[in-house]
Amino acid sequence: MRMLDLTLHPHRRFNPLNRSWVLVSPHRTDRPWQGQVERTAQPAQPPYDPDCYLCPGNSRAGGVRNPAYSGTFVFDNDFAALLPATAPERQDRAGLFIAEAEPGICRVACFSPRHDLTVSRMTVPDLDLVVDTWAGQYAELGRMPFVQHVQIFENRGAMMGASNPHPHCQIWASGSVPTEAAAEQSAQMDYRAARGSCLLCDYLALERESGERLVCENESFAALVPFWAVWPFETIVIGKRHLTGMDEFGDTERRGLADILKRATTRYDNIFEVPFPYTMGFHQRPTDGQPHPEWHFHAHFYPPLLRSATIRKFMVGFEMLGMPQRDITAESAAARLRALPEVHYQQR
Ligand SMILES: [Zn+2]
Ligand SMILES: [Zn+2]
Ligand SMILES: [Zn+2]
Numbered sequence: 001m002r003m004l005d006l007t008l009h010p011h012r013r014f015n016p017l018n019r020s021w022v023l024v025s026p027h028r029t030d031r032p033w034q035g036q037v038e039r040t041a042q043p044a045q046p047p048y049d050p051d052c053y054l055c056p057g058n059s060r061a062g063g064v065r066n067p068a069y070s071g072t073f074v075f076d077n078d079f080a081a082l083l084p085a086t087a088p089e090r091q092d093r094a095g096l097f098i099a100e101a102e103p104g105i106c107r108v109a110c111f112s113p114r115h116d117l118t119v120s121r122m123t124v125p126d127l128d129l130v131v132d133t134w135a136g137q138y139a140e141l142g143r144m145p146f147v148q149h150v151q152i153f154e155n156r157g158a159m160m161g162a163s164n165p166h167p168h169c170q171i172w173a174s175g176s177v178p179t180e181a182a183a184e185q186s187a188q189m190d191y192r193a194a195r196g197s198c199l200l201c202d203y204l205a206l207e208r209e210s211g212e213r214l215v216c217e218n219e220s221f222a223a224l225v226p227f228w229a230v231w232p233f234e235t236i237v238i239g240k241r242h243l244t245g246m247d248e249f250g251d252t253e254r255r256g257l258a259d260i261l262k263r264a265t266t267r268y269d270n271i272f273e274v275p276f277p278y279t280m281g282f283h284q285r286p287t288d289g290q291p292h293p294e295w296h297f298h299a300h301f302y303p304p305l306l307r308s309a310t311i312r313k314f315m316v317g318f319e320m321l322g323m324p325q326r327d328i329t330a331e332s333a334a335a336r337l338r339a340l341p342e343v344h345y346q347q348r
Contacts, residue, residue: 007329015228016191016199018183022230023318023325042274045116045165054166056113071126072133073110074171080106082174084146103146104174109133111167118156118167118275120265120344127258134169134282135246135254141173142247142287149177149286157277159304159312177286184283188294200296204238213334216263216342220256223264225334230324232306232313233271233333235264237299244285244295261299263342268303270340278303 004011012021053060056068061078082104091099111130112122119127134152141150154169155162177185191199207213207224215223215235226236237260243249249257261280268276279302285295304312319325341348 013228026329028327047116049115071129077106107171115166120269124258131254131258138246146175147173148288153281159277192294215337218256220253221260225330229330231302233303235301239297243297266344267340272309273345274309
């Protein structure tokens with residue numbers, strides 16, 4: 001028997017954060033990477049679009065008019081998936097038909113009045129304002145008595161179902177901790193109980209030692225392709241200090257987060273020289289009033305693209321019925337991201 005070689009042999013990798021597995025099949029990428037750029041024609045966006053419901057001064061559903069905002073702008077989603085006045089009730093029939101009311105608030109946060117910008121092409125000072133807005137919303141919504149968890153996320157690109165190119169994110173505050181955050185919470189809690197240290201602090205120390213999956217870093221954050229990545233160019237952004245949520249950030253972390261998000265998304269856009277689609281979001285301490293020392297603030301980027309601007313990964317077949325699978329290893333994806341310049345291809 002040969003030794004298991006993670007660059008050659010099919011194997012599965014464990015995600016200690018949500019305790020799931022991913023199948024890795026590196027032998028399927030024996031053929032050399034072609035690296036060709038299939039640039040698809042991107043319709044150039046105007047700085048202001050009279051038909052955009054997020055641009056300053058425009059009207060939204062129901063005739064509400066946006067203010068002539070100049071920085072960030074937050075409003076309650078006109079088509080909210082959650083409603084605050086939902087009465088608390090639980091139904092349980094034979095332990096098989098279980099339903100619980102879910103009160104909550106859904107907001108939209110515009111990053112900029114400029115319709116044509118993306119995180120990758122905004123300036124760090126402008127992104128600082130976005131980070132301040134996120135931290136403010138996390139604190140404000142988290143203080144509401146029925147809010148146990150605040151999920152901030154950005155869906156970017158038509159491929160990810162984002163209907164509007166205007167740079168914005170969504171903020172969903174809910175009365176329960178959602179499935180993914182709950183799984184990561186119990187894993188972090190168990191790790192802390194078993195070892196007396198933090199899962200992501202320990203993990204980041206080992207990743208920085210080896211460097212093989214690191215993409216970029218600054219004083220406060222490191223961006224890397226996690227060992228257990230599912231999406232081809234998935235990354236995780238981990239804080240270097242053990243902070244449980246954005247409300248614990250100092251100026252260094254706020255600026256550091258703005259900087260690392262700009263650099264990571266610029267690298268993404270530079271892979272295929274197109275605005276890279278992704279879902280990005282933060283995982284942090286639930287707002288249930290408990291201290292949650294086990295939580296370590298981080299961000300996930302889940303981008304779908306695989307081989308070109310048009311060839312995406314699908315989660316189908318074995319992935320729906322068995323477990324996720326990938327061909328290019330986390331290490332080769334990280335090497336590719338690391339080799340890219342941090343100057344945006346449109347600004348070179
Ligand atoms: Zn717009
Ligand atoms: Zn930690
Ligand atoms: Zn997470």
